[in-house]
């Protein structure tokens with residue numbers, strides 16, 4: 001496997017300009033996504049996960065301001081002319097957006113919607129070949145080729161979501177961002193849709209960013225997990241290590257809030273609420289809710305970086321955190 005990241009994000013910031021003033025939804029996020037890696041991204045509602053995904057796709061519009069770097073094969077997506085971004089979308093980086101299945105065009109046949117994506121992103125082939133590619137894409141996600149002739153209303157939720165996956169991978173991109181791809185589906189269909197994504201991920205060697213709330217699903221699915229809180233990364237660690245020994249108290253509480261059999265279904269949430277993005281607390285953004293907060297947390301913002309106190313980890317097992325309980329090397333992020 002190549003050691004060059006498929007995607008490198010540095011100091012990504014996104015500010016929405018609203019009538020009530022600016023909202024800093026993503027605030028200095030940095031990480032590397034390795035080729036073929038499955039990276040999970042979790043965090044409470046409003047923590048900035050979808051905003052980050054849309055920023056990585058350059059799908060946010062003015063008056064939103066994005067800064068930082070998003071390097072894809074050495075090219076920085078931020079600041080790149082829209083024409084070039086359009087060429088890269090779908091061909092190198094694509095997305096299964098939140099609620100994707102509702103975004104299918106109700107009056108267009110499924111195969112034409114896949115062909116549109118192929119043509120939109122520069123595939124110049126005759127209609128017959130394009131039709132073949134579209135039907136291949138449907139087969140790749142476990143649907144019959146004849147589904148191509150159907151309209152969205154003729155399909156179940158799970159089938160529609162598979163079509164969206166087919167559209168996202170039709171151009172064989174190197175990075176796919178899946179924003180809550182299984183929400184609004186029942187549990188059995190959720191598993192089938194997730195298995196489809198994982199099968200394609202494995203076959204195509206594509207790197208996946210899987211966004212969600214479900215820590216249980218993440219535990220079964222991803223290689224590393226990034227935890228977002230109020231627009232910042234709190235921790236990013238390999239999945240095994242993060243569950244065995246969470247570094248950030250917020251990660252610990254997220255894991256503890258998973259229902260356990262022994263608790264007989266008792267639900268333990270995280271006390272308090274995330275801060276308003278318009279008036280952030282001083283110091284560590286999590287300190288008002290943190291059971292382990294101590295003096296420096298109130299005034300001093302912890303730097304996000306690689307942990308430096310543990311024995312040197314093997315390649316790919318580095319852990320990253322922003323917490324005063326852990327010493328970090330700020331210059332090293334990934």
Ligand SMILES: Nc1ncnc2c1ncn2[C@@H]1O[C@H](COP(=O)(O)OP(=O)(O)OP(=O)(O)O)[C@@H](O)[C@H]1O
Pocket residue numbers: 016017018023025043044045046047048049050051052277
């Ligand atoms: N178009 C917008 N204009 C202004 N503020 C926005 C806009 N979109 C999102 N926000 C704000 O940005 C913050 C981050 O929202 P975002 O949807 O990225 O969070 P999220 O973690 O994806 O949440 P969820 O898990 O509910 O999807 C929230 O405070 C939200 O209210």
